[in-house]
Amino acid sequence: MSLWEDGSSEPFVASSIAESPTGEVQLLERILERENLRRALRQVRRNKGAPGVDGMTVRELGRHLKKHWPKIKAAIVEGRYKPLPVRRKEIDKPEGGVRLLGIPAVLDRFIQAAVAQVVSEIWEPNFSESSFGS
Numbered sequence: 001m002s003l004w005e006d007g008s009s010e011p012f013v014a015s016s017i018a019e020s021p022t023g024e025v026q027l028l029e030r031i032l033e034r035e036n037l038r039r040a041l042r043q044v045r046r047n048k049g050a051p052g053v054d055g056m057t058v059r060e061l062g063r064h065l066k067k068h069w070p071k072i073k074a075a076i077v078e079g080r081y082k083p084l085p086v087r088r089k090e091i092d093k094p095e096g097g098v099r100l101l102g103i104p105a106v107l108d109r110f111i112q113a114a115v116a117q118v119v120s121e122i123w124e125p126n127f128s129e130s131s132f133g134s
Helices: 027-031 034-047 058-077 106-126
Strands: 087-092 098-103
Touching (some): 034 058
16 A cells, blocks of 8 residues: 555655755765754754753853864764764653653754754655654
8 A cells, every 4th residue: 555645655755855966866965064053053942951961051052062063063064073982871660660761962962853843844854743752
């Protein structure tokens, strides 16, 4: 049984991804666009949250990016960027037991937000109104 109007089992999404004159997908370039990064920074600030394993707060992120962004961007573009380990925190449940919480470093949350925004722009139009995560 086909899920899509054209009879295929997968949607065609390539047309929504920017391409260079050589036909290469420019996904990373879209992720690293200045406005996308500004939106990601606003999102991380809005969400607040605790520091990760490096101890950096959301408040410190802007200054850190101003000082270190060229090196961070180069590491991302060259495929050398490595996220930090996630800080583990146990939260007591009211009925007993604990819930494990993973807290990424603030810089990693910023980069994740930048990626998520671009990927969502590409994929969201392809989901059904009744689609939802489980």
